Amino acid sequence: MPLGFAPLFFGMSDIFPKWTNRLPVWLITGAVLVGGAAAAGVTYYFTNKYANVGYQPVQPVAFSHTIHAGQLGLDCRYCHNGVEKSWYSNVPAASTCMNCHNQVLKDDPKLTLVRNSYSNNVPIAWTQIHKTPDYVFFNHSVHVNRGVSCVHCHGRVDKMDEVRHEKPLSMSFCVDCHRNPAEKIRPPDQVYNLNWQAPPGFAQRDGAKFVHDWKVNASQNCSACHR
Amino acid sequence: MAPVVENKWATKGSTPKALEREPLVLNQRSLGWISDRVASIVEGPTPKWWWPAFLISASVAGMMFAMIGYLISTGVGVWGLNQPAGWAWDITNFVFWIGIGHAGTLISAILFLLRQKWRTSINRAAEAMTLFAVACAGIFPLVHVGRVWLAPIFLAPVPNGNGLWPQFRSPLLWDVFAVSTYGTVSLLFWYVGLIPDLATMRDRATSKVRKFAYGFFALGWTGSNRHWSNYEKAYLLLAGLSTPLVLSVHSIVSFDFAVSQVPGWHTTIFPPYFVAGAIFSGFGMVLTLMIPIRTLFGLEDLITVRHVDLMGKVVLATGSIVAYAYGMEFFIAWYGGNPNELYAFKNRAFGPYWWAYWSMISCNVICPQLFWFKTIRTNLVAVFIISIFVNIGMWFERFVIIVTSLHRDYLPSSWGYFSPTYVDILTFVGSFGLFCTLFLLFMRFLPMIAIAEVKGVTPQADPHHPLGGAKGGHH
Numbered sequence: 290m291p292l293g294f295a296p297l298f299f300g301m302s303d304i305f306p307k308w309t310n311r312l313p314v315w316l317i318t319g320a321v322l323v324g325g326a327a328a329a330g331v332t333y334y335f336t337n338k339y340a341n342v343g344y345q346p347v348q349p350v351a352f353s354h355t356i357h358a359g360q361l362g363l364d365c366r367y368c369h370n371g372v373e374k375s376w377y378s379n380v381p382a383a384s385t386c387m388n389c390h391n392q393v394l395k396d397d398p399k400l401t402l403v404r405n406s407y408s409n410n411v412p413i414a415w416t417q418i419h420k421t422p423d424y425v426f427f428n429h430s431v432h433v434n435r436g437v438s439c440v441h442c443h444g445r446v447d448k449m450d451e452v453r454h455e456k457p458l459s460m461s462f463c464v465d466c467h468r469n470p471a472e473k474i475r476p477p478d479q480v481y482n483l484n485w486q487a488p489p490g491f492a493q494r495d496g497a498k499f500v501h502d503w504k505v506n507a508s509q510n511c512s513a514c515h516r
Numbered sequence: 517m518a519p520v521v522e523n524k525w526a527t528k529g530s531t532p533k534a535l536e537r538e539p540l541v542l543n544q545r546s547l548g549w550i551s552d553r554v555a556s557i558v559e560g561p562t563p564k565w566w567w568p569a570f571l572i573s574a575s576v577a578g579m580m581f582a583m584i585g586y587l588i589s590t591g592v593g594v595w596g597l598n599q600p601a602g603w604a605w606d607i608t609n610f611v612f613w614i615g616i617g618h619a620g621t622l623i624s625a626i627l628f629l630l631r632q633k634w635r636t637s638i639n640r641a642a643e644a645m646t647l648f649a650v651a652c653a654g655i656f657p658l659v660h661v662g663r664v665w666l667a668p669i670f671l672a673p674v675p676n677g678n679g680l681w682p683q684f685r686s687p688l689l690w691d692v693f694a695v696s697t698y699g700t701v702s703l704l705f706w707y708v709g710l711i712p713d714l715a716t717m718r719d720r721a722t723s724k725v726r727k728f729a730y731g732f733f734a735l736g737w738t739g740s741n742r743h744w745s746n747y748e749k750a751y752l753l754l755a756g757l758s759t760p761l762v763l764s765v766h767s768i769v770s771f772d773f774a775v776s777q778v779p780g781w782h783t784t785i786f787p788p789y790f791v792a793g794a795i796f797s798g799f800g801m802v803l804t805l806m807i808p809i810r811t812l813f814g815l816e817d818l819i820t821v822r823h824v825d826l827m828g829k830v831v832l833a834t835g836s837i838v839a840y841a842y843g844m845e846f847f848i849a850w851y852g853g854n855p856n857e858l859y860a861f862k863n864r865a866f867g868p869y870w871w872a873y874w875s876m877i878s879c880n881v882i883c884p885q886l887f888w889f890k891t892i893r894t895n896l897v898a899v900f901i902i903s904i905f906v907n908i909g910m911w912f913e914r915f916v917i918i919v920t921s922l923h924r925d926y927l928p929s930s931w932g933y934f935s936p937t938y939v940d941i942l943t944f945v946g947s948f949g950l951f952c953t954l955f956l957l958f959m960r961f962l963p964m965i966a967i968a969e970v971k972g973v974t975p976q977a978d979p980h981h982p983l984g985g986a987k988g989g990h991h
Contacts, residue, residue, distance in 0.1 A: 304718065304731040335669070335676040461679030 337457040345453035346416040350402050358447040358483075365439055365446075365481045376428040380415055383407040418454050419443065425514050433481075435505050436474040440483040441466070447483050463514070467507040471496030474505065540634055540973050542817040547971050550818070554713075554965045555720055557813050565812075566960060573952035580946020583939050584659050592662045594939045601922045601934035606660040608914040609944050611769055612797070613653035613951075614695060615790075615910060617702070618762060619798025620646025624705055625758035628751075634826055636969040637818045640713075641809070642802050643706040644964070648954040649801070650699045652947040657691070687771035694768040698761050705754045711737050711747065712968040766794040773917065780860035780921030783848065789841035793913060796834035796880070799827050800906030805955070807900045809964070818965055821894050828893035831906060835884030838913075842881065856926060864920045868933055872916050879909025 333339055357363050366372060368381040383406035390400055406413045419442070421427045433439070439446065442462075444455025456462060466473050474496045479485040487496075499505065541550070587594050597604055620642040627635040658667060669676050670683075671692050682689050715737035718730035737743055770790035773781035803824065810819040849861040865873050883905045886892045893899065924931045958964065975981040 304727045331674055331676075335674060337677040340677065457677065459677035459679075461677050464679040 337459050337461065340457035340459050341454045342457055343453060344418060345451055346418065348415055348451065349413055350415075351399060351451070353450045354446045354452060355448055355450050372429045372433055374430055376426070376430065378429045383413060418452055419458065421458070426516055427514065434477070435503055436477050436480060436499055437466075437470075438475055438480045438483065438485070441473055445483055464509065467509050467513075470505050470507040471500045474499050538820075538822050539975065540637065540820070540822070541970065542820055545817050545974070547974065547976055550970055550974070551716060551720075551967055553815070553818070554963045554967050554970075555717060557959070558717065558961060558963060559720065559722075562960065563812070566956065570953065570956045573949045573956060576946055576949025577953045578946075578949075580655075580943050580949060583943045583946060584655070586939060587659055587943070588664050592660065594937060595660075596934055596936045596940055598932070600925060600927075600930045600932050601919055603660075603918050603922060604934045605915070605936050605940040605944055606656045607772075608911065608918050609947060610653050610656035611790075611914040611918075612911045613649045613656075613947065614769060615766060615794035615797045615914075616801045616907075617646040617649040617653065617698070617798065618766060618791070618794035619802045620644070620649075621698070621702055621705075621758050621762045622795055622798065623802070624702075624709070625755045626762055628755045629759060633973040634823055636973050637815075637820075637965050638802060638806060638823060638827075639969070640706075640709065640962075640966045641805065641958075641964045642798075643702060643709070644955065644958045644962075645801060645805060646702050646798075647699070647706060648951050648958075650695065650702065651954065652951050654695065654699070655947065655950075657688075687768060687775045690768045691772055694761075694765045698765045701754065701758050701761055705751075705758055707733075708747070708750050708754060709966060709969070710962065711735060712739065713963045713966060715739065716967055717963060762795075763791055766790045773921075778921050778925055779854070779856040780864065780917065782857075783845060785841055785844055785848070789838065789845075792834045792837035792841065793880075793910060796831060796838055796884070797906060797910035799831045799834070800903045800910065803827055803831070803899055803903035804907060807896050807903070809959070813959075813964075815965065818970060821896070824896060824899055825890070825893045828887045828899055831884050831903070832887035835880060835887075835906070839881040839885075842877070860921055860924075863924055864916060867920065867924065869916065869920045869923070872912050873920070876909050876912035876916050879905040880913060883909065 357368075358365065368385055369378045370381070370385075372378040383403050386400075386403050387407045390403065394400060402413055405411065442456055442458060443452075446452060472492045474492075475485060475487065476495075476499075500507075545553075595604070595606065597606070620639075623635050623642045624639045624646075627639075658664065661667060661670075666678075668674050669678060669680050671689075673682055682692075711734055714730050714734035718727055718734050721727040721730055767787035767790065770786035774783060774786040776782060806819055806827075807824065810816055846861050849857045852858075863869075883902050886898070886902060892902075919934050923934055971977055
């Protein structure tokens with residue numbers, strides 16, 4: 290007789306049929322399975338492992354950030370020109386593309402959609418990749434104007450042929466930085482330089498000073514983002 | 517045949533006889549009669565009224581779950597809550613139910629440690645009432661948070677991608693731990709007390725399923741000396757563990773209010789006042805349940821008029837403490853010299869919710885004072901009616917504290933008036949359905965009086981009593 294109820298139910302054989310001897314084993318196995326599944330579920334679904342990282346939809350136009358932002362060195366703000374003034378970082382209209390593409394690759398079949406959009410005044414149906422839930426208010430301008438670079442949330446877009454979701458963008462992703470902004474902050478003229486590396490000791494020395502001088506009030510209040 | 521009891525302390529002549537306490541089991545019932553009487557309720561045919569009662573209760577409970585489903589799928593806006601009253605019926609119902617639970621723990625733990633033998637015939641049902649009341653109470657704070665699926669994250673320290681951690685400085689979290697500890701210890705206490713009786717039910721059972729089910733939960737109880745000695749120790753330890761809970765749980769519930777800075781909530785009298793109110797409401801509910809039960813199941817010899825009388829005294833004592841607290845709140849509001857607090861209390865009594873305040877005063881302050889009269893304490897119909905008023909009054913107390921304090925706070929431009937929606941009302945009514953469903957199941961499947969313990973307080977159990985011990989009742 291295995292472990293468990295045997296001593297407890299001694300002399301109770303007229304009440305408990307033989308199969309009940311296996312009950313303890315079943316119960317322990319069940320508890321281990323359920324407990325293990327719960328632990329695994331929490332570890333995966335409750336944490337940043339369960340985020341949109343890696344999401345890389347095929348876009349209607351095969352626009353390469355590697356060529357434009359990387360090789361050609363276009364500033365992010367050439368296309369996303371509202372980012373400094375608006376909560377929203379805009380996707381450019383086809384007219385922005387046509388500034389160059391009315392000369393460069395002007396008959397390339399890959400740009401048919403862009404030319405159509407430009408001449409017929411129909412927007413291109415880009416697929417949105419980075420999306421905050423509707424109960425989160427995120428303001429681009431306040432971040433980029435206070436030394437938070439695009440790269441923190443979007444990764445090395447200048448090295449992406451097709452843009453993908455690089456960072457978890459979960460609440461803890463935001464809150465980690467809000468708790469210690471000096472760690473992630475950089476000089477304002479380096480915000481759009483995705484290649485910039487903080488020199489050693491920068492966060493302690495200059496980061497903290499910037500946070501103070503620019504009055505960076507990285508609020509941890511719920512209402513900072515949830516209103 | 518019942519023998520004539522001689523009082524061996526009685527002396528001849530003109531000196532008065534020593535007073536003997538009224539017996540706790542009437543009509544000199546034998547030990548076997550007690551087992552038969554209590555067990556037969558579970559073993560006998562289902563009473564005719566049971567099924568209709570069960571079906572109605574279960575449907576009402578089902579209605580509550582439907583309302584909760586509507587709430588969760590739609591949002592807390594289906595309740596009447598809004599600024600400035602962010603809490604109303606939800607938290608009122610929570611405090612109401614959790615308060616009711618306190619009688620069970622008081623009877624089972626404190627009266628046990630104080631050797632109040634009369635507890636034995638009511639403790640089982642009162643503890644069951646506690647558990648079911650805690651179950652009803654737990655529902656409200658859980659569903660009032662809106663995004664219920666996030667509850668594991670803010671109730672327990674679980675790693676999560678939101679970077680959220682329970683706020684250990686908040687009384688709302690202390691409440692979670694207080695109530696869950698209370699529920700767990702009450703369940704254990706109730707279960708440990710049930711073991712000898714479950715074994716009795718097992719040994720009397722005729723069907724295989726019953727034998728198995730009662731046998732499983734009786735944990736192999738044989739009634740050996742060793743079992744009894746372990747049992748007594750475990751019971752005493754659990755009584756010791758539960759005793760502080762009687763005081764701590766409702767103290768912490770009161771912190772939900774007292775720790776905040778809302779005038780009308782921010783008062784130091786809250787913890788003792790809440791505990792007294794909880795015991796008051798709990799005994800109210802025990803009386804509401806026990807008076808019909810003793811008649812329905814023929815338990816008049818076990819739950820006697822003396823029991824009702826004693827519980828009436830507890831209601832009187834705690835009701836008077838509550839009345840004192842109501843008065844003291846007003847005194848301090850004036851004496852403290854804080855105009856906001858003074859306004860909060862004036863507004864309570866004479867503001868737009870005056871009707872709730874005076875309902876509370878009539879039910880909680882005036883009604884229990886009738887229990888000064890023994891004729892009323894021993895009149896079961898009167899006690900039953902007063903106990904219902906106590907239940908009503910204690911619900912109003914929580915409503916008054918929560919809503920009248922919130923609806924007009926520091927900012928007159930945000931003042932408002934709370935009215936419940938039908939969802940509020942049906943959810944509250946539904947919680948009674950859940951409570952009654954659970955209690956009806958309890959009455960049908962478990963011995964609702966602690967058989968083994970009641971036997972212990974009969975004269976037969978006392979070897980020094982003329983009826984007791986090896987003397988076999990005759991001498």
